[in-house]
Amino acid sequence: MDPVTRRRFLLASGVAGGAALAAGAAGLSLAELLRSADREPSPTSGGPDKVVLVTLYGGNDGLNTVIPYADPGYAAARPELAYQPEEVLRLDDALGLNPMLPGLRRMWDDKRLAIVLGVGYPRPDRSHFRSMDIWQTASPAEPVTTGWVGRWLDGTNAPLEAAVSFEPVLPPMLVGRSRIGACVSYRGLSLPSWVDADLVTALGRAEPGEPEMQRHAAASYGDLVTMAHVLQETEHPGTTPDATLDAPAAATGTGGGNELTAQLALVTRCIEAGVPTQVYSVSLGGFDTHAEELSGHEFLLKQLDDALTNFVAAMARTPGGQNVTVVVYSEFGRRVRANASDGTDHGTAGPVFVLGPRVVGGLYGEQPSLLDLDDGDLKASTDFRAVFGTVLASVLQADPARYIEGYGGSLLPFISPS
Amino acid sequence: MSDDVALLLRRAGFGPTAAELAAARKAGYTATVSTTLFPPGPDIGASRAPIPQLGRDPFAGLTNPSEAQRATADERRRAQAEQLSRWWLDRMTVADHQAAEKLVFFWHGHWATSITKVKSPQLILAQHRTMRQAGDIGALAHGMVVDPALVHWLDGQLNAKDAPNENLARELFELFLLGIGQYGETDVKEAGRTLTGWWIDLGGERTVFDPRRHDPGTKTVLGVTGRLDAHGLVELLLRHSACPRFIASRLWFRYASSADPIPAEVQERMAAQFPDPRAMLRVLFAEDVFRATAGTMVKQPVEWLVGAMRQLGVQPADAPAETMTQILDGLAGLGQRPFTPPSVGGWPSGAAWLTSAAANVRLTLAAKLARLLDPGRMSPEDVAYLLGIDRWTDRTYAVLREVTNTRLLLTLGLVSPEYLVT
Numbered sequence: 001m002d003p004v005t006r007r008r009f010l011l012a013s014g015v016a017g018g019a020a021l022a023a024g025a026a027g028l029s030l031a032e033l034l035r036s037a038d039r040e041p042s043p044t045s046g047g048p049d050k051v052v053l054v055t056l057y058g059g060n061d062g063l064n065t066v067i068p069y070a071d072p073g074y075a076a077a078r079p080e081l082a083y084q085p086e087e088v089l090r091l092d093d094a095l096g097l098n099p100m101l102p103g104l105r106r107m108w109d110d111k112r113l114a115i116v117l118g119v120g121y122p123r124p125d126r127s128h129f130r131s132m133d134i135w136q137t138a139s140p141a142e143p144v145t146t147g148w149v150g151r152w153l154d155g156t157n158a159p160l161e162a163a164v165s166f167e168p169v170l171p172p173m174l175v176g177r178s179r180i181g182a183c184v185s186y187r188g189l190s191l192p193s194w195v196d197a198d199l200v201t202a203l204g205r206a207e208p209g210e211p212e213m214q215r216h217a218a219a220s221y222g223d224l225v226t227m228a229h230v231l232q233e234t235e236h237p238g239t240t241p242d243a244t245l246d247a248p249a250a251a252t253g254t255g256g257g258n259e260l261t262a263q264l265a266l267v268t269r270c271i272e273a274g275v276p277t278q279v280y281s282v283s284l285g286g287f288d289t290h291a292e293e294l295s296g297h298e299f300l301l302k303q304l305d306d307a308l309t310n311f312v313a314a315m316a317r318t319p320g321g322q323n324v325t326v327v328v329y330s331e332f333g334r335r336v337r338a339n340a341s342d343g344t345d346h347g348t349a350g351p352v353f354v355l356g357p358r359v360v361g362g363l364y365g366e367q368p369s370l371l372d373l374d375d376g377d378l379k380a381s382t383d384f385r386a387v388f389g390t391v392l393a394s395v396l397q398a399d400p401a402r403y404i405e406g407y408g409g410s411l412l413p414f415i416s417p418s
Numbered sequence: 419m420s421d422d423v424a425l426l427l428r429r430a431g432f433g434p435t436a437a438e439l440a441a442a443r444k445a446g447y448t449a450t451v452s453t454t455l456f457p458p459g460p461d462i463g464a465s466r467a468p469i470p471q472l473g474r475d476p477f478a479g480l481t482n483p484s485e486a487q488r489a490t491a492d493e494r495r496r497a498q499a500e501q502l503s504r505w506w507l508d509r510m511t512v513a514d515h516q517a518a519e520k521l522v523f524f525w526h527g528h529w530a531t532s533i534t535k536v537k538s539p540q541l542i543l544a545q546h547r548t549m550r551q552a553g554d555i556g557a558l559a560h561g562m563v564v565d566p567a568l569v570h571w572l573d574g575q576l577n578a579k580d581a582p583n584e585n586l587a588r589e590l591f592e593l594f595l596l597g598i599g600q601y602g603e604t605d606v607k608e609a610g611r612t613l614t615g616w617w618i619d620l621g622g623e624r625t626v627f628d629p630r631r632h633d634p635g636t637k638t639v640l641g642v643t644g645r646l647d648a649h650g651l652v653e654l655l656l657r658h659s660a661c662p663r664f665i666a667s668r669l670w671f672r673y674a675s676s677a678d679p680i681p682a683e684v685q686e687r688m689a690a691q692f693p694d695p696r697a698m699l700r701v702l703f704a705e706d707v708f709r710a711t712a713g714t715m716v717k718q719p720v721e722w723l724v725g726a727m728r729q730l731g732v733q734p735a736d737a738p739a740e741t742m743t744q745i746l747d748g749l750a751g752l753g754q755r756p757f758t759p760p761s762v763g764g765w766p767s768g769a770a771w772l773t774s775a776a777a778n779v780r781l782t783l784a785a786k787l788a789r790l791l792d793p794g795r796m797s798p799e800d801v802a803y804l805l806g807i808d809r810w811t812d813r814t815y816a817v818l819r820e821v822t823n824t825r826l827l828l829t830l831g832l833v834s835p836e837y838l839v840t
Contacts, residue, residue: 126588128763194785220774340582341583
């Protein structure tokens with residue numbers, strides 16, 4: 001079955017979590033990806049603009065990320081979960097960052113962090129799986145079969161390596177009608193010593209007329225052998241598959257892994273090598289904090305802050321890094337009022353972070369009111385399509401209206417003209 | 419027709435041995451559907467892998483544990499969790515009633531609950547027993563809504579009337595019983611109220627209802643108003659017309675095709691057999707469209723491993739402990755350690771299992787299995803017979819013909835694209 005038909009089914013059947021989608025994923029090995037760098041004219045020029053999309057799975061609590069510490073309604077709505085004004089990392093006299101985000105606070109000082117406030121979409125859907133699908137397909141009104149990056153791949157006739165996911169499975173965002181971003185694995189990447197590479201290579205050749213899944217299976221052996229060679233020269237950035245067992249687990253699993261640092265290390269490696277990829281997709285899971293939220297959420301935000309800080313530092317050391325913009329989003333925020341489990345349930349609007357050398361730091365959009373709520377939920381003040389549209393226009397030099405249905409907004413000026 | 423029988427056994431169970439396949443072919447497709455789903459007599463094979471007695475949760479009774487007590491209890495939980503995973507793999511391998519085992523595995527992926535959050539092996543085992551023993555889907559749903567592991571996983575034990583937690587309520591609608599599009603946000607909020615008041619008795623491995631924390635007021639869910647409680651809510655969902663169709667579509671997704679949607683007529687015929695899951699599967703297996711899905715499903719790692727162990731005649735309980743630990747680590751590397759689903763939505767499907775990194779882990783795992791045998795001399799044809807493969811592609815056959823070492827031959831057979839897809 002072709003990827004488009006498959007995707008349509010997944011959407012129709014309501015199982016289109018990112019996890020279910022990988023069946024259509026194009027196989028591209030890290031080796032092939034790194035080799036594609038050879039086609040770049042000059043790795044020192046910095047190359048084309050790039051965007052790194054960081055997906056936070058589970059619905060990040062936006063109110064405890066960018067905190068309206070001065071609003072008395074904030075502490076009143078969530079007495080056990082609220083931060084004191086003196087704890088937050090102040091941005092201005094109304095908003096402050098969570099104390100676990102000192103790295104982002106430094107980027108703020110450097111004017112390289114933009115925070116888009118109150119981002120959401122009309123008639124919010126509170127299912128993790130459906131809402132993530134809405135963000136990734138950029139189609140709130142009705143399910144569609146393609147993601148917004150995938151449509152850009154289609155429209156630009158992009159090569160396979162133009163968009164790459166280092167997530168555990170390929171996200172719907174990267175699925176186009178005729179093109180699909182590559183899903184590159186980052187675990188266990190060297191061939192066992194006892195096996196003859198020629199045998200595995202031979203096992204990896206597709207046979208004419210072979211069923212699609214069998215062909216995929218064969219291709220995975222071909223990729224393995226190519227990768228084994230290249231990775232002998234590459235430092236292995238992986239963490240152990242069991243690492244999840246050691247993390248505090250207050251949240252229900254809803255997708256994404258906990259290896260954001262490892263994923264960003266691979267992005268770093270690719271950018272340093274001058275790979276012509278323009279869109280990278282990485283993720284962090286665990287934000288579904290219905291109970292005992294405070295410690296679990298802090299642990300996750302610290303992971304995010306550490307990973308982004310390291311990544312930004314690495315980018316500063318490489319010419320290609322000057323053209324990298326990072327966007328951090330989640331499928332929804334949490335409810336304003338805490339529940340009786342010291343957690344929060346599925347809500348609506350939340351902040352989006354945009355950071356990098358080309359970013360014009362500051363606040364964008366409007367912080368939703370804590371008094372004017374929609375049945376207990378924040379009202380979105382910025383449509384997420386304006387954020388992704390700006391990324392398309394200002395980073396990927398593409399016409400947003402062409403790739404985002406119903407896009408009518410003017411650009412948000414969070415990227416300086418190149 | 420012979421290929422249909424092989425497909426049936428591979429999908430209904432974990433992978434038939436050569437002897438089972440030969441006997442089933444002799445009996446024919448229709449008879450095999452019946453004996454597979456409704457086997458006569460007790461499961462003799464499974465009696466070699468009785469459910470383990472874990473004793474009490476190491477944290478039960480520790481109200482204010484010291485650092486040392488905590489470390490000891492954590493270590494015991496880790497060991498018991500491993501014991502549990504090994505036991506289940508063992509049980510899947512030795513059970514004669516393969517369809518029953520596969521169905522428990524299906525329910526584990528459906529009411530997906532991870533020990534990484536629940537922590538207590540005792541609660542996870544209690545949930546497993548409930549899945550194993552539930553008479554039908556109704557009984558299972560009533561068991562799950564108050565199951566301590568599921569309740570803990572979805573934060574139900576902290577759900578009190580003053581501000582209900584919606585985690586369990588939402589997933590009952592979306593993932594467990596109805597599917598997206600059959601309910602509204604108000605239904606979820608109201609359902610959260612019906613589920614208030616339960617706490618977990620760790621030592622007793624059960625949930626306990628505390629009326630003081632329960633919201634006894636009137637709720638309106640899916641247009642029905644009343645003093646609903648947890649079981650009342652589940653009854654309402656089970657009676658909803660979407661529920662049988664939703665379960666039918668999930669069975670189709672795991673047993674027939676994770677790529678093509680369930681045909682409407684098949685869905686209706688299966689739904690008519692609700693709430694008996696085996697009767698629903700009997701309808702599915704009789705359909706021509708089921709047989710037409712041959713060659714489209716990628717084996718999940720547990721299916722692949724258990725099938726291989728059955729066909730090679732390896733019983734996990736007899737394998738060296740160290741090897742079994744490596745095998746469990748390998749399953750984690752492939753992304754499917756038992757009792758550890760990645761998301762409340764369950765395990766992925768299709769090409770998600772076919773990354774090059776997985777190819778590598780699979781090679782290593784297959785070699786470990788082959789090393790447990792003393793296979794003597796074998797030809798590629800012998801390997802195909804042993805693993806129940808209809809025929810090798812020219813590609814794989816050419817590779818296997820090059821190999822003289824029988825263990826390597828078996829290893830390559832186990833990782834072959836033909837063996838990974840059913």
